[in-house]
Amino acid sequence: MRKGFLFILSFLFMTGLAFATDGDLDNPFFGIEQDNNKSAQELVDEASILFKDERPLDARSKLLKALEKDPANYEAQMLLGGYYLFHVGHYRLSIKYIKQSKKLFEQRYGQPPYSDEKLKNDHARILYLLSESRLNLDNYQGALDTLDEYSKYYYGLWYPGSRAWVLMKLGRLDEAIRIARLGILTGAEPGRTLNILGILLSMKGERQNSLKVFNEAISYELALGSTGQPATPLNNSGEVYREIFLEDKAEGSWLKAVSMPDGCEHVLPSLNLVILFNEQLRFERAKWAMDNFESCIVQFPLRNGEEHRAFVHLARGRIALHTGHIDKALEHLEEAMERQQWFGKIGTDVEDLQVASHISMAQALRAKNEELRTKLDLSPLERVASIKQRVYNALRAWWLMRRATQILTDQLNNIEDLYVRNTDSMIEYFSFGEALKSIPSSILEQRIDAEESSDQRKNAKLYYEAYLIENDLGSKEDIQKLDKLINATREKADEALKLHLLLLKLSLLETKSDTYRKTALLAYELAPASIRNKGFKLPIILHNFSSSEESKIQGGNFTAVKNSPYDIELHRSSGKFTLKFSANTKGVHYEAAGDSIESAIDALSEKVFTE
Amino acid sequence: MNITDSSKTLFITFTRTLFLAVFLFVANEISPLGTSPLLLIGLGALGVVAATRLSELKLRFAAFTSLIAISLAALYLAKLIAIEIAVSFTSNALFIHSIFQHLTLAVLVFYVGFVSTWLFWRYHHTLTIEILFLSSIGIILLSGHREYHLDSPQIINSLAWHLGFEPQTMFITCGAFIFLILLLYAYFSSSHRTRNLGRTQENVARQKQHTLTTLLAFAAIVFFTVITGKAVYNSYNIQKGLTTNGVGEAEGSGTSPLGFHSALGSTNQPAALVRLEEDYSQNPFTPMLYMREAALSEFNGHELVVAPSNYDADVANINPGQTYSTAENVNLKNRVSVTHSVYLLADQKKAFAIDYPVTIRQLKNPDPKRFKNSYRAYSLAPTYKLNQLRFSSVGNPKWTNEVLQHYTRQNPDSRYRDLALDLSKDAAAPVEKIMTIVNFLNKNAIYTLTPNHEVDPDKDPVEPFLFGDMRGYCVHFAHATVYMLRALGIPARIATGYLTDLSQARDGHILLRMSDRHAWAEAYLEGEGWVPFDTQPEQVESHADTQVDSGLLEELMSSLDPGEEILPKENLEEENETYDVGELYVPSYNDILIIVLFALLLLVAIKAYIRYSWVFTRSPQTRALHSYRAVLYRLIDLGFGRTSAETRAEHRTRISSSLASDPLELQRIVEKLKYQNPTKIKLKNTEIDQLRSDSLNLLSELSFSKRFIAFCNPTSLFAHIRRQR
Secondary structure, eight states: OHHHHHHHHHHHHHHHHHHHHHHHHHOTTHHHHGGGGSOHHHHHHHHHHHHHTTOHHHHHHHHHHHHHHOTTOHHHHHHHHHIIIIIIOOHHHHHHHHHHHHHHHHHHHOSSOOOSHHHHHHHHHHHHHHHHHHHHTTOHHHHHHHHHHHHHHOOOTTHHHHHHHHHHHTTOHHHHHHHHHHHHHTTSSHHHHHHHHHHHHHHHTOHHHHHHHHHHHHHHHHHTGGGOOTHHHHHHHHHHHHHTTOHHHHHHHHHHHHHSTTTTTOHHHHHHHHHHHHHTTOHHHHHHHHHHHHHHHTTOGGGSSSTTHHHHHHHHHHHHHHTTOHHHHHHHHHHHHHSOOOOTTTOOOHHHHHHHHHHHHHHHHHHHHHHHHTOOOOOHHHHHHHHHHHHHHHHHHHHHHHHHHHHHHHTTTTTGGGSTTOTTOOOOGGGTHHHHTTSOHHHHHHHHHHHHHHOOOHHHHHHHHHHHHHHTOOSTHHHHHHHHHHHHSOTTTTHHHHHHHHHHHHTTSOTTSHHHHHHHHHHHHHOHHHHHHTTOOEEEEEESOOHHHHHHHHTTTEEEOSSOSEEEEEEEETTEEEEEEEETTTOOEEEEEESSHHHHHHHHHHHHTOO | OOOOHHHHHHHHHHHHHHHHHHHHHHHHHHSOOSSOHHHHHHHHHHHHHHHHHHHTTTOOHHHHHHHHHHHHHHHHHHHHHHHHHHHHHOSOTHHHHHHHHHHHHHHHHHHHHHHHHHHHHHOTHHHHHHHHHHHHHHHHHHHTOBTTBOOSSHHHHHHHHHHTOOHHHHHHHHHHHHHHHHHHHHHHHHHHGGGGGOOOHHHHHHHHHHHHHHHHHHHHHHHHHHHHHHHHHHIIIIIISSOBTTBOOOOSTTOOOBOSSOOOOOOOOEEEEEEESSOOTTOTTTTEEEEEEEEEEEEOSSSEEEOOTTSOTTSOOOOTTSOEEOOOOTTOOSEEEEEEEEEESSOOSSOOEESEEEEEEEOOOSOTTTOSEEEEEEEEEEOOOGGGGTTOOBSOTTSOHHHHHHHHOOOSOHHHHHHHHHHTTTOOSHHHHHHHHHHHHHHHOEEOSOOOOOOOTTSOTTHHIIIIIOEEOHHHHHHHHHHHHHHTTOOEEEEEEEEEEGGGOBTTEEEEEGGGEEEEEEEEETTTEEEEOOOOOSEESOOOOOOOOHHHHHHHHHHHOHHHHHSOGGGGTTOTTOOOGGGOOOOOHHHHHHHHHHHHHHHHHHHHHHHHGGGGOOSHHHHHHHHHHHHHHHHHHTTOOOOTTOOHHHHHHHHHHHHTSOTTTHHHHHHHHHHSOGGGSOOOHHHHHHHHHHHHHHHTTSOHHHHHHHHHOTTHHHHHHHHHO
């Protein structure tokens, strides 16, 4: 009897199984459509597991199905809110779900406090998600209100860090520092909280303290081993070092950051390295930093999209500009300006990138104009096209500089980036004076006075003075002022500033003067491309040139002098012109040939003024 | 219709302001102006109006330029003073610099409107220059098309998409619209100039001739638009289909959807929204995703074409509205099921899906206005790792000889074989051989959308590419790869469809554009099925834009996400920057019709009020005025309005002679009221009513149809307004 019963049972079971299997085969959407037979809560539970398995799309589909079945399921709303917040970055939709979840939760269970552990956890999670969503939507006060509500009933390890961050965004630095310190004392997510505290202290001007805190954060993250994320505090400490003009230490921090497993995919240390190397005119190293980053990010195909593209193009464009590859620079900078940057993660405003790319693009356009102006081998038609191009470039450069200044004054708190080496900014400070030129002198003077009164960094003053001189450049007295500044620049660390000052000085000098010769040679040694980019002439000794050929070469980027380490020798053979450029001390040697003297000069310029 | 001088002035002022507004709007799209466009448009309009007024003063050129110079100097001085004051009295004077930056642009726009308008009124030739300038802008805009797609400014594309226009329709509409606007502008602007010449018989005749010419030109444009439109449609629909990147849509066996001459026409026009319902993290081509639509495996001696239905059974080859089902191909290794939904944004002849679709079913279209069709596909997608395929065998042992021969039929040109053998001489395994060929093309060929080879229908179209300048696009690369693979005995074919970059997807939603259409080579690997071996040329001469319109993607996602519809909008209150992209309002045809009807009704209502406002008056004086107005405006409606430089008395005389009676008897009373002390004039309502009714009786002798049309004609209201002034 009992056996018979078991047999019938097993028969029924097998038949059911067979039908089920059969159903699976017949229904190719089995995976999705079998969800029809599940309750909303079952689907929610499955979705939770799928999230843990890193299968967010599967989870999303289940949650949407759950909501179809039971729109009042607060858990599904909550999980979807979290999904759109963290996985998709669709904050507007995320907050809709989270608020709905909160409303449904409170309708069902009343107002807090709750005694049930699950309810407590869910409510706390909803509040956490709500505060994060609001933070991402820049509703800082809303985020703070939510955190206040959260703190009435709960405490989580993430709380101090988040609250400190929100308070920082609201400009309540002292309060934020207090909260972060309390958080560290209670052991709340030490790595993250220490990092936030370091940023807060740096913003407060307590840079030494901030460095100490960052070091603690680095040690903590390193101690976590493979799960640690030391690149972020390393990057931040590098930024503070650069801010206090300890460039070697900054370089060390960033190099260490990019060597970390979580750092090579992090664009900021690489970008910071490029800015630093450009400031020191170490363009080879700058290029290496970008190459290194790009070769690393290739490992993360899904992140190889838009997230960092604008930064990479900006960095590459600048390197190309400073090394004389103007067309390449224009291409990169155009991309940097066009690409929409995703800033959710790295806390840099879109305006910072806009200002930086606008200024660099304007500089590149002006450099292009100088290149076109000094091109000799042009047909009449090409000359007309070149003039048209130059007019367009000049207008665009003017417009971009104007827009950059406008963004700086209107959207970036009265040029908050004037604070030299502001960590949020991506400006190249050595040539920032070009953007400030359009501001009336008296206003700029007043603004810089205000900045200097609060900025005690000795090295920063050099930059401020340079901006003031550049703003009102023109008199002979400015030459002495510039000389004074040039002498005050530090070797290696301020090389780009020194070069910029030399170029400003050149603009005040007669091309035939001896001071011009010395200054131009100095500038050329620092960065060969700078001479052509700014439309100056390189002093050279000419050999074997007729007077007409001499006047032609002087129409380009060269000026004939009697004393220069550089000389150019002209060879003519069977209708071909060959120019040999050499430096008597440095072993530099370039050779260019052409069917006409003009084409030979153009070809030589391309070699002499690029790196 | 009697369009008066004042209406023309109004029209010209309005059109000039409109041109300025459009110009500023486009400029702001290209490069944000930083200053409110509305403020700029307002100031530009002010400049236009001010110059129109000023033109009546008949200022000389010297006086005009002095006026501008003085005003500019005054502004500059004001700036200097303001800066000095700000620096002296505030601690942060930067704000004044910021204000002046905005003001400078605003003043610049004001002067553009002002100077150009003054020149327009002052010098006849200005109109010619303006028309030339505007025409050149129109031509530049239209000449930027790619196979009748207008990509720039992007708003045209977006608008076409929102309105559900095909790109070529939008192209023709834009062209016709630009030229019609220019024509109307030229007509009104030039005819307006007769206003100062008096209404002589000669001028009236000239104006009639002018109107006739314009109407003929108008008709010619409409005629040519229709004819050109037809030609464009035919060329587009019959010859090219949805061709972009040289990849069109397959029609049936023996045909090829691929073009060899040019791949222009590759645009960002949205084609479909694909939504992954399941995670597909094992995609071997990450971040790229191939979606197959058709396969070309039959070599017809000239090129590869769609094979008869007994081949390429893995391709669904159905219309998007059909259902498809096949047995799961159990012989394939390394496969995972991936369910995905496709929402078509453009007409598509064939359904496409990821790799091997097992089932395709219709989905309820979530928004028929937006999506042309929708279906859900269940595919067996590959999970193999490309480097693990290195030693795989090619072909399928179950294939008959006939099938194998089909997939390995070679191009008779022996150079393909020679080159393939030469390239693969050091490779042992078949996949290595494939890779040497792919790598060769990657390194040596140049990707360009415009190879512009001479394509002779009787000759091999790939030959000028591979044995010529090696410049081509996906169609050339895929053909060359397949020919060389087949020369080595490797079963190969071309697949067409879409290739998209998953890194631009959001929440599993992928926005496919026309520029994602692609053709690629595939080889059959034992146990794995058809595997894409696509080329990625190192040298790229020209390529389509790769940026996905993230705003549009988000908007489309919103239309699919139930959360957007179900969840209350109040949830977004209190939040900053929670702009609702889904709420972008684009009027539908019905909306436009309703707006136009409403505007017409409003105008007719105003006219009705003017005709019958005397009913609401009590005092005889007011009644007289309103009655006079009612009669006068009825005359204007009927085309008996006062012309320019005509006095009221002359008007009355003219009307009286035309109608052989005097309907403006009331004018006598009104003039008395106007020029004498109204309190001393004794009037009775009955007397006024009698006069009005007599006048109207005279007019009622005219035919009913003429009176009815006159009443319904809303434009005569503008003449009323002018009379009011």
